[in-house]
Amino acid sequence: MSLTIENTQPGVTVLVNQSQVGSVVKRQPTSTAFAVGYSPWGPVDLPTTVTSWADYVRRFGSFNANSYLAVFCYIFFNLFKGAQAVICRVVGAAAVVATRSLLDRAGAPIATLRVDAKWPSSTVDVRVTVEPGTTANTVKLTFRSVALGVREMFDNFDLSAAAITEINQKSQLVNLTNLASATAAPNNLPALLAESFLTGGNDDFAGINSARYIGTVNGSTKTGLRSFDDELLGTGQVAIPGITAPTVHAALVAHAEAYHRLALLDPPLASDTTAVLAIRALYGTWYAALAWPWFEARDFAGSELKKFYPPSAAMAGACAQADRTVGTHKAPANYVIPEALDVERAANGQTQADEGALELLNGKDVNVILRIPEGGIRVYGARVMTADRRVQMMHEIRLLNLFYYSLKIAYRYAVFSVVDGGGRLFRELASVANTFLRGFWRDGALYGKREEDAFAVVCNDSNNPPAEVSSGRVHVDVGVKLSQTAETIIIKIDNVPLAQDLSVLQQQ
Template identity: 30%
Template structure:
């Protein structure tokens, strides 16, 4: 309490014992896989493996490049934003290494008959070098000499004047190769070339040296799993607290053997690591893809006898979907992709339009042209009970996600929306009640926490997130002397019991219709 020693008027600010809670974000995805290039925005991360936030496809292209033949992550990220996603983290898995071959460029001649007589090679592989050809002034008759500048990262580091293609002291290969520490010159002139009758020999301009394509390297399941300490792979997402969905679309790229078959052992190992990460974090779900090319019987047997996942923090989708191939590679205008990225976008769209408590199902997938194989109602009756969410075509109603189950055997956590609702509520309470730490553990604190949680949960009930005709039926908050006995207070604990009744989806809509007999009046 303040001490007043002089007469006057005083104003005191009294902190409120009730705080407001804002619902935690629910639609932030994380993608783990392969990209065209590594981002260069962080000098301390030259391989670009640490998680980076992107909020649009344009921003993704600026950091990671565009579509690449065989890479699923760019297609999945594109589908995520296309279907309503707005925030995503990208975790790049390195899958190539430099070839250690020099960068090269062929310099064109001014006369097309000469073609490209000069080839420039870098001495150090991968050096960011460009060369500039400039016309040089000369009073002598015959071919005009030219100047050559060597640029490293855009800065001139070497310059050679009055060069020619003709034999002699100023021949470009003779001069440059004798003194340059950055480049070498190879000269390729045809025997019947008449340089004496040419005025301008080389075409002026700036020509960057092009590095050879990097060499692919095998990617193991361990690389996908990554390291929390090194901030790589799936485990590197531990620093991204707000992530709520994790997708690994390039699992198929790494797990495909040279003969085209899928390494199902690797498939299971990576997905198991992904599920374990989500369970450990407790605030996110794994959006899993079924292996490609499987029939209904095969996916049923794989799910039941091989994968055997049992987790409320994972959802599995089948089959793969066909989308437009933006890269247009291999002459294919369409390509099959794992559905997880597009499904995550639908999750985000549902959260935005309806709320996280609405099951992300019975909604169309934007950009989906077809599915890998059609699923009948009877076939889905075999897959739905074991937690395989099917994607099915419905004629004029489009291609829809027709399942909303997790991979949990516990009926309390059977539905995706229930698990995600609890994730949101738990995260909101965790983040929004930090003010209570080190406060006096007395009745005033208990009542303040109770009012705060009642206001938040009451708002959820009014929005339709909780089941019940009244707030008392929908939730309860208990924080009193019963939950906080003296022994618990002495240990520095504040114990609050919270119970909520989540709404569950009407998965089976049944109309009972009977024939009413007409009775004479």
């Protein structure tokens, strides 16, 4: 045992994992989709992680004519390889939950138990049934929603605080409140009741405006997009699908810049190249990407009608596809949008998204969704909205976001570590980052024939002078060369005269 550790007790002391040893860097996920929008059911203004389309439906309800959020998640999970989304549901300011007061068994019945829907909704049905309980002086409560496909049964309910707490914690559909009926037990129990609807629910969809999507921060209360203002949620792509107001775009960009995420912006439906370039001209940021136009597919709800869907859904899906098949260093482009039939056309029915539009818009950092002959409808661009060419592609900023979160989390162990004159901590911190980045270089994410050509980590006396160390600050400087994308393939064909040898081509 070190003489610097205070311990005078006779005997054997064993210290496990107490030495100052570097932490292994855990790669943080980058395919997560953060999405804000309206849904007919679910938690309001509360970031909620879902891991599949079925999980989304259980928590937020299925397709709804007013909801781009549902189709965004369907495309992300079912058409691409999305594995995790963080959802924030918004409702109007006048939203209220459906409710029903259950009467007791007195001769002149009075209300004894209030049943409230878990969340406000204008369309999701919640029903309650009261039957005799298995145990004497109890009832069996059944709650059901056809829209959600959920049925819950709670037997032997006796109005006790414990029974109410159990239902409130376990139920996906309701919250209960004891109305403290003055009737003596057991006649204060709810009277038997055939299945009946809770009534009066309203999610006030008409009251949702851009400000509701953007949200606010009031002390510890966060709403809308602002509910994602938390680095503990990690990095990924963030969208308010189908909502195209300039204030919403600006809020998405500001959020992504502040929390090291990538904002995916949707242009308005029926935008032409002039309109989309006007949106592009408003921003110069590494942290946002704009795709155009909307794409067409059959109604995923099964009506067989054709509908248009926002580009952000395909872009989020392409990011997940790249991350989960190749890696974050793969540009999320040249991916087929499964089930897509066409892209939005001009009012006269003619194609807008053609090679001319592709050249124009790609040169202005707008990503085009394009019909490729015999190749399907594809995401055919992966640029971010900036003229600063140090970062020009989506995979580049997504890699930098990955490094930001991964290293920030990994180095937490070292806060308040000892900084000795021998450079032990400096070497340890450098080793942590070197080991982490070496894996990315080997996978092709960093550019260089040798690792020293691809990345460098500096943590020594040169960037940690005594004045900084005395102030309690230790610097780790990381430099990386990100691998580039073959955005353009140039094929050169020469007809070589018969009198010349083909080796002439190799001399050019």
